[in-house]
Amino acid sequence: MFPTPIENSSSLIRIGYKVILPIALFLWLLPLLGIAFTSIRPAADLDAGNYFGWPSNFAGVENYTSVFTRSNIGYYILNSFKVTIPTVIGTLILSTLAGYALAIYNFRSNLIIFFLFVAGNFVPFQILAIPVRDLSIDMGLYDTSIGLIMFHIAFQTGFCTLFMRNFIKALPVVLIESARVEGVNDWKIFYYIVLPLVRPAIAALAVLVFTFIWNDFFWATIMSQSVSVRPITAGISELKGQWKAAWELIAAASIIAALPPVAMFFMMQKHFIAGLTLGATKG
Amino acid sequence: MAKVELQDVRKSFGTHEVIKGIDLEIPDGAFCVFVGPSGCGKSTLLRMIAGLEHTTAGTIMIGGKDVTIVQPAKRGVAMVFQSYALYPNMTVAENITFGLRMTNQSKATTEKKLSDAALILKLDRLLDRKPAQLSGGQRQRVAIGRAIVREPGVFLFDEPLSNLDAALRVEMRTEISRLHAELDSTMIYVTHDQIEAMTMADVIVVLNAGRIEQVGSPLELYHNPNSLFVAQFMGSPKMNTFAVELSDYGHRKTKVDLPNGGFIVVDGSERLSGPAVLGVRPEHITIDTKGELKGEVVLSERLGPETMLHVDVGETEPVIVKEDGLNKLSRGDQCALKIEADACHLFASEGQTIRSGSLLD
Ligand SMILES: Nc1ncnc2c1ncn2[C@@H]1O[C@H](COP(=O)(O)OP(=O)(O)O)[C@@H](O)[C@H]1O
Numbered sequence: 001m002f003p004t005p006i007e008n009s010s011s012l013i014r015i016g017y018k019v020i021l022p023i024a025l026f027l028w029l030l031p032l033l034g035i036a037f038t039s040i041r042p043a044a045d046l047d048a049g050n051y052f053g054w055p056s057n058f059a060g061v062e063n064y065t066s067v068f069t070r071s072n073i074g075y076y077i078l079n080s081f082k083v084t085i086p087t088v089i090g091t092l093i094l095s096t097l098a099g100y101a102l103a104i105y106n107f108r109s110n111l112i113i114f115f116l117f118v119a120g121n122f123v124p125f126q127i128l129a130i131p132v133r134d135l136s137i138d139m140g141l142y143d144t145s146i147g148l149i150m151f152h153i154a155f156q157t158g159f160c161t162l163f164m165r166n167f168i169k170a171l172p173v174v175l176i177e178s179a180r181v182e183g184v185n186d187w188k189i190f191y192y193i194v195l196p197l198v199r200p201a202i203a204a205l206a207v208l209v210f211t212f213i214w215n216d217f218f219w220a221t222i223m224s225q226s227v228s229v230r231p232i233t234a235g236i237s238e239l240k241g242q243w244k245a246a247w248e249l250i251a252a253a254s255i256i257a258a259l260p261p262v263a264m265f266f267m268m269q270k271h272f273i274a275g276l277t278l279g280a281t282k283g
Numbered sequence: 284m285a286k287v288e289l290q291d292v293r294k295s296f297g298t299h300e301v302i303k304g305i306d307l308e309i310p311d312g313a314f315c316v317f318v319g320p321s322g323c324g325k326s327t328l329l330r331m332i333a334g335l336e337h338t339t340a341g342t343i344m345i346g347g348k349d350v351t352i353v354q355p356a357k358r359g360v361a362m363v364f365q366s367y368a369l370y371p372n373m374t375v376a377e378n379i380t381f382g383l384r385m386t387n388q389s390k391a392t393t394e395k396k397l398s399d400a401a402l403i404l405k406l407d408r409l410l411d412r413k414p415a416q417l418s419g420g421q422r423q424r425v426a427i428g429r430a431i432v433r434e435p436g437v438f439l440f441d442e443p444l445s446n447l448d449a450a451l452r453v454e455m456r457t458e459i460s461r462l463h464a465e466l467d468s469t470m471i472y473v474t475h476d477q478i479e480a481m482t483m484a485d486v487i488v489v490l491n492a493g494r495i496e497q498v499g500s501p502l503e504l505y506h507n508p509n510s511l512f513v514a515q516f517m518g519s520p521k522m523n524t525f526a527v528e529l530s531d532y533g534h535r536k537t538k539v540d541l542p543n544g545g546f547i548v549v550d551g552s553e554r555l556s557g558p559a560v561l562g563v564r565p566e567h568i569t570i571d572t573k574g575e576l577k578g579e580v581v582l583s584e585r586l587g588p589e590t591m592l593h594v595d596v597g598e599t600e601p602v603i604v605k606e607d608g609l610n611k612l613s614r615g616d617q618c619a620l621k622i623e624a625d626a627c628h629l630f631a632s633e634g635q636t637i638r639s640g641s642l643l644d
């Protein structure tokens with residue numbers, strides 16, 4: 001059997017495994033634990049220098065409610081959704097269609113266009129910060145959700161198209177040829193045959209893009225300013241200013257901000273099923 | 284039901300010419316088999332007829348209409364692929380009716396055609412299953428069902444049975460033959476298996492490196508091959524061949540000197556002297572103490588009704604002799620082989636036939 005089950009290994013390896021694993025796990029989770037603990041500490045603890053010790057009393061309810069009552073975090077979360085969801089949908093539609101075209105059709109500039117999509121991923125986006133900001137001001141898109149959405153879609157589509165193109169390329173071509181001989185038009189082939197088969201890829205990209213856009217801090221700070229547009233990543237920093245670094249609130253807000261991507265992952269989980277093309281060909 | 288005509292059809296991938304000028308006429312309602320070794324261009328030719336490959340030069344006509352640049356869907360053909368190509372996300376019923384539903388056929392016709400096809404192919408109990416829940420033979424039947432409901436003029440099969448196990452292959456072979464008799468459509472069937480070709484075809488087209496070697500009925504090709512290639516390709520076990528020397532025997536007869544000293548005399552050879560290749564099928568050699576070829580049995584394959592004796596006569600390959608199943612000879616036994624002179628084929632060293640050993644009338 002590969003890999004060899006740990007129960008069958010020598011006792012030295014077994015003991016080492018049992019000792020090292022919890023330690024590694026603890027170290028790895030330490031920052032998260034730190035934030036979780038901080039978010040339930042009363043402010044007095046932090047003022048008194050009790051950063052890492054046991055909280056003097058449980059202030060979780062209080063902290064988490066004040067995040068919402070005493071700051072604009074509620075708006076920021078809404079703003080994040082307003083940017084992230086349309087970006088995910090827009091990116092997936094564009095990249096699935098582009099990937100289908102690049103994978104299935106043999107037109108002359110096919111490879112060149114494909115390489116353009118690939119090459120786009122190598123441009124460091126920091127270089128583009130100033131031009132993109134200027135452009136968005138010129139276009140009247142600065143500090144609007146739609147502006148953020150459009151630039152996010154533009155930046156995400158490159159990688160997603162590469163991913164979708166390769167995934168579709170790996171599907172059995174005979175499925176498409178067979179449908180073509182049957183007289184099914186290309187849109188219907190896309191909708192009824194390709195789309196159901198690329199569902200795992202779409203689910204994976206949805207989680208990836210969602211997490212990436214939700215966690216984006218760079219464009220959020222560059223492209224937005226007002227309370228009605230700022231996503232949560234940029235919004236959290238507001239807590240610093242208002243209460244001279246209220247760490248317990250920043251920690252609570254961070255935990256709240258981290259929840260939607262996790263929820264997204266569990267929602268999409270059942271679509272990551274492998275072996276979807278089973279039975280299509282010989283098998 | 285449609286006639287298929289190919290006129291000087293050619294296909295190149297880049298600069299690599301794969302189909303090198305094919306002229307062929309397949310009569311309406313025929314069961315035509317393209318057979319040839321792997322890589323000779325059978326699939327490519329079939330895909331060109333289907334419209335899945337662009338035709339580099341030449342004309343393809345189906346049912347009297349020039350379809351060389353017509354879309355696959357508009358050619359009136361249905362294709363069954365080697366790998367079945369079932370849509371994994373759809374049930375059997377959905378798979379079979381997919382094309383009909385997508386081309387806006389009425390619900391009543393779709394249902395009717397589905398139930399007819401399911402009945403013919405014995406799929407009625409499997410209609411709600413997904414392809415993953417079917418056996419290989421059942422999957423192939425679904426693929427055929429999908430072709431049947433389109434009621435095409437021409438069925439195209441690309442090695443449909445090569446993924447099935449031997450027993451199932453024999454069963455499906457008869458089933459496809461029955462289907463041909465029932466539907467009365469033209470069928471073009473690609474295979475590299477000469478047994479499939481022999482058993483199913485009305486017309487066999489032997490392809491070799493992008494060219495037609497010979498066209499004919501199964502027995503014509505078997506008994507009257509016009510080249511060494513066809514002679515060796517058709518028939519299992521393969522025809523035995525020997526490098527021989529011809530000399531004039533008088534009275535328009537030819538003396539054929541066998542490799543180890545003996546000779547036989549044949550008539551009707553186009554050439555009377557020089558080097559040649561002698562071809563004899565295993566059933567035209569018998570064990571006979573007065574035989575011309577002496578040798579030693581190196582292997583006896585007992586098939587039951589008959590036994591294939593492999594006899595080493597000092598050539599690079601042993602001679603295969605088809606003997607009765609009760610034959611007692613086994614490995615190590617000495618024997619002499621008698622060659623039936625009438626059934627001997629002679630081929631020039633370039634490969635074309637110079638004497639046919641046909642026993643057909
Ligand atoms: N899409 C393609 N591009 C380039 N060469 C191809 C392509 N398809 C087939 N060929 C070549 O054409 C020849 C014939 O292939 P094919 O028709 O599949 O043979 P067969 O079906 O008789 O085994 C092979 O040499 C193969 O390499």
Ligand SMILES: [Mg+2]
Nearest residue numbers: 325326327442
């Ligand atoms: Mg092939």
